[in-house]
Amino acid sequence: MEYILQPWPWYVSGPLIALIMFSLLFFGKTFGMSSNLRTMCSISGAGKLVPFFKFDWKSQRWNLVVVFGAIIGGFIAHNFLSNPINIDLSQNTLADLKTLGFNNIGQSLLPPELFSWDAVFSIKGLLILVVGGFLVGFGTRYAGGCTSGHAITGLSSLQLPSLIAVVGFFIGGLIMIHFIYPILF
Amino acid sequence: MGKYIKFLGVGILFGIVLVKSEAVSWYRIFEMFKFQSFHMYGIIGTAVTTGIILLLLSKQLKVKTIKGENLRVPLKEKGFIRYIAGGTIFGLGWALCGACPGPMYILVGTGMFSILIVIAAALLGTFTYGFFKDKLPH
Numbered sequence: 001m002e003y004i005l006q007p008w009p010w011y012v013s014g015p016l017i018a019l020i021m022f023s024l025l026f027f028g029k030t031f032g033m034s035s036n037l038r039t040m041c042s043i044s045g046a047g048k049l050v051p052f053f054k055f056d057w058k059s060q061r062w063n064l065v066v067v068f069g070a071i072i073g074g075f076i077a078h079n080f081l082s083n084p085i086n087i088d089l090s091q092n093t094l095a096d097l098k099t100l101g102f103n104n105i106g107q108s109l110l111p112p113e114l115f116s117w118d119a120v121f122s123i124k125g126l127l128i129l130v131v132g133g134f135l136v137g138f139g140t141r142y143a144g145g146c147t148s149g150h151a152i153t154g155l156s157s158l159q160l161p162s163l164i165a166v167v168g169f170f171i172g173g174l175i176m177i178h179f180i181y182p183i184l185f
Numbered sequence: 186m187g188k189y190i191k192f193l194g195v196g197i198l199f200g201i202v203l204v205k206s207e208a209v210s211w212y213r214i215f216e217m218f219k220f221q222s223f224h225m226y227g228i229i230g231t232a233v234t235t236g237i238i239l240l241l242l243s244k245q246l247k248v249k250t251i252k253g254e255n256l257r258v259p260l261k262e263k264g265f266i267r268y269i270a271g272g273t274i275f276g277l278g279w280a281l282c283g284a285c286p287g288p289m290y291i292l293v294g295t296g297m298f299s300i301l302i303v304i305a306a307a308l309l310g311t312f313t314y315g316f317f318k319d320k321l322p323h
Contacts, residue, residue, distance in 0.1 A: 004205075010224050013206030014231025020199050021232075022239045027191060028250040030259055033287040037311040044308075052315035065189045067290045069196020074294025076197065077204035087212050090221040097215070109210045109292065110283070115299045126302070128281060133289075133303035135278025137310025140286060142321065143271025144261060147285040150272075151229060153258060156236025161261035161268050168272015169279065170218075176280035177218040 005083045021152050029062055032149035034140035036060070036067050078109075100185040128184070135172075143168065200291045209291050211283025218280050267323040278310075 021031040038053065039060040047054035087106035097105045102113050112119065119125035140146040143165045145154060151169070154162020203209045206228055217225035240258065242248075248256045261268075279285050282303050284292060289307065292300040314321075 007207055008202070008205040010206065010227030011231055013202055013208065014228045014233075015235040016198070016202045017228070017232040018235035018239060020195055020202070021236055022243075023191075023195055025256055025258060026248070026250055027195075028252045028254065029192075033285070033290070034311075036290075037286060037307055038315070040308055041312050041315065046312055046315065050312070050315045050318075052318050053312075062189060062192045065192040066196040066199065069193040069198075070200040070203075070287065070290045071196075071294040072193075073197040073200020073202075074204050074209070074291035075200075075296075076294075077201040078295035081201065081205065087207055087210055089212055089216055092221040093212070093216040093219060096219060096221075097212075106210075106212050109204075109207075109212075109295060110297050110300075111211055114211065114282075115297060117299065120299045120302060129299065129302045130306040132278045132282030133306025134310035134313070135274050135281065136285060136289075136303075137278075137307030137312075138314045139271050139273070139275030139278055139310070140307075141271070141311050141314040143268050143275055146275065146287070147279075148287055150261075152232050152236060154261060155233045157240055157258035158237065159258075159261050161264060164265060164268035165272040165275075168269045168274075169276040171269075172273040172276020172278070173214075173218040173280040174276075175273075176277045177215060180277075180281075 004081055007085065007088070017152060018156065021148070021156065024066075027062075030149070031153045032063070032145060033067070033070075034137075034146040034149065036063050037137055038141060039064060100181065102185075124184075139172070199287065200294055203288055203291050204295060209284070209288035209295070214280060214283045264323055267321075270322070 024031045039057045042053040042055060042057040089106045094105055102111055104112065114125060114128060120129065145165060150162040150165040155166065207213050208228055213225055216222045243256050250256050284300065284303060289300055289304050
């Protein structure tokens with residue numbers, strides 16, 4: 001039990017993620033979390049305005065069930081399977097975040113500087129979350145997949161489009177962290 | 186209802202693994218893009234390596250899905266612009282809010298309800314893509 005309560009090492013977590021991808025393929029489906037965003041748009045009636053959302057979303061119900069399960073899994077892991085422990089970040093990361101003005105680094109999953117209600121109700125804080133979320137939602141559909149569809153499933157099946165997309169993920173991420181963060185914080 | 190139970194199970198396992206591996210943490214994503222820890226690269230690297238082995242093995246052994254069809258990964262369309270441009274836009278957002286779509290849902294379960302704003306914005310982003318889809322280079 002003690003091993004379960006500790007954070008899980010990468011060499012346990014990575015293969016388990018592969019197993020999750022494989023089990024969905026075995027069930028005749030595929031691992032793709034961002035597709036649910038399109039499905040949710042369709043359910044909200046976006047198909048009346050845009051043909052892209054006019055499809056039989058009921059065929060995607062299984063994936064919404066995966067999302068529902070993921071929420072439950074997050075609840076279980078956070079409340080019953082975790083010791084309160086600081087995230088074991090590298091010393092360089094701690095120093096860099098301190099320089100950017102972050103405090104209590106790694107004491108929760110998300111930094112209070114961005115996700116506490118105080119931060120959310122400031123204009124800058126709200127803009128960061130809204131712009132970040134918007135770019136994820138736009139980019140993932142443009143690229144035809146996210147981390148699960150391209151980085152895990154696509155690379156595992158040796159598909160060139162997925163490799164190009166993952167290179168894109170890193171171009172964007174590196175630009176954000178190395179060039180835009182120093183301006184934002 | 187019964188046929189959905191297995192997907193619920195897969196989702197629960199997914200949520201637990203991503204929380205326990207700390208891959209849902211904004212801090213870990215920051216650290217990854219700073220190349221300051223092996224942790225996230227270890228997760229993605231072992232996931233992809235295990236995935237390649239599982240898929241090659243299942244091809245060799247002609248593994249069938251529960252529907253009796255050959256187990257196959259859907260192929261992505263050929264192309265370049267949509268993958269590099271869409272990927273870059275995605276990466277900018279991923280690094281800014283520290284969450285890709287899977288972790289967004291999972292974080293709701295951990296009680297981080299401000300992530301709902303990110304999810305709402307992601308829905309708006311997806312809708313906007315759908316709206317401009319035919320005008321964008323792919």
